Amino acid sequence: MNFWEYLDSRRERLQFETWQHASMVFQCVLAALVLGLLIGLAVYRSGRLSAVATSTAGVIFTVPSLALLGLLITPLGLGVAPSVVALTLYSLLPIVRNTIVGLAGVDRTLVDAARGIGMTRTAILLRVELPLAWPVILTGVRVSTQLAMGIGAIAAYVSGPGLGEQIFSGLARLGGANAINMTLAGTVLIIILALLFDGCFVLIGRLTTPRGVRV
């Protein structure tokens, strides 16, 4: 069976796993975005807290994904739970870091001007700081998404959902029938998904960045 025949014969399963993968990545990055924004907003005003938040996220980042997934089996068992937790944690770093960098990078004189004309704290955050930091934050989300695509494949190690299943099964029976096809199918589909997501981000970026600050 060549690659195309394999794809054809497993169409339904592959479609399901691709959908699962995409959905997992999307939800985890979304969760990471909400968490990351909250963390970023909580700490960006203080240099020390910013450093603590960034380095903590950095430490999590250095833990090998396989090890983290393995360690999460004990408290969370197998399947969706450890996969989602691990993926969200990994996605946090770029988002937290870019949120902090983006908010800290907003010109202080603009914040001063906003206060000076009588904007409230909340209005300054929502109407000035976040919109101006948004392109940087969005870049963080984009990096997180690419990251989550790859690490998502390893979730299959703890019986997580997604295309990792193809890759792991293929590698496990290397030499057997369709082993290469399975690995290849998982890999190629993840790459296609990653490209699609990235395309979406370019579009979102264009739609959500006002003309006045577009590069």
Added chain:
Amino acid sequence: MSDGGAREAGGAREAGGPATAAEDDGAGRGGIRLINVTKRYPGQGTPAVDDVTMTIRSGEIVVLLGPSGSGKTTMMRLINRLIEPTSGKIIVAGQDAMGLDPTELRRHIGYVIQNAGLFPHMTVATNVGLVPQMLKWDKKRIAERVDELLELVDLDPAQYRDRYPRELSGGQQQRVGVARALGADPPAMLMDEPFGALDPITRGNLQDSLLRLQEELGKTIVFVTHDIDEALKLGDRIAILDKGSRVAQYATPQEILLNPADAYVEQFLGGGQAMRLLQFSRVADVPLQDVPRARTGDDAADVRRRIEDSEIGFAIVLDERDRPVRWAHPEDVEGVSGPIGERGMAVAPPIRARDTLQQALETLIQIEHEWVPVVGPRGVYRGTVTLGTLQNAIKDMKDRARTRRRPS
């Protein structure tokens, strides 16, 4: 403003003139008063602003002038509570600023900073409409107000409304900045070195625009700068600040130039006061020479008599709209009977009353006539100047200043 207040300012930090002492607060409806205001930052030995009392009268441009570190910006920011005073009282447009919600207070005090501080992600219209929007005006009223404000600062609404700040030049951005500050028609406006980052030509233009705008609107403006010439040009009154916001002198530009309160002020002016007087006084402010007048229809003998009766030795001939046209000397009308008509020598192009003394001097030096007529609006004759007139005017100002300096 009495000179008494100005002189005391050096020692006692009482810088509001006699009005501060009186029952009437002296600030007027839109005025601003600082009363014993002190700002002390924790961990700093000397206060940034030390027990300052100052009255800024309604409708005046008051310039806070001083070197960096003199606390002039701090003093300005106390007024809209961007910096909270450690002690003292601040009254804006008759209301105790400390008793108001700071954001509400700021919406009713215009705020203009260097480089305009426009929000780059918002259009010009959104920027200008921010304060009305925060005050919950309806959309139509905001749109009308935005157009009105853009016109006020000489920007065509149709052309600029939908642009983003980065699509404008520095000078245009600052115009929008001023429009934004005027959003809800506040009685007072704070301007923190607004023209500091602009090139000299643009800066000059914007200063002129501000003066024109002020003529129309009559806001109470607190203007911070370290540029003495800008201060002299714009200020109805100038407060020269030393360290700790000590008000070294608070007086009109002329008063400061003629009668510096102390060595610090003198050093800050850095000489050249006479030239600056020329630069910042207007022809309209000096006494002009009166010359016998005549009209083209006047009888020659009559005109000759008028010339003989005065010490000047000639007359100025005006047309039917009181515009100066010719000089008539006795020899021009000698032996003529009937109207003087077209006789005499054409006058030099007149000097306008709103020109500065410097411009007048320039004209007088370059022109071949010794006598030059001065005209008011629509070219109406006001009087005549010579180099001597200007010289006397400057001397007079100095004399007056000197007698004032001596306690009576």
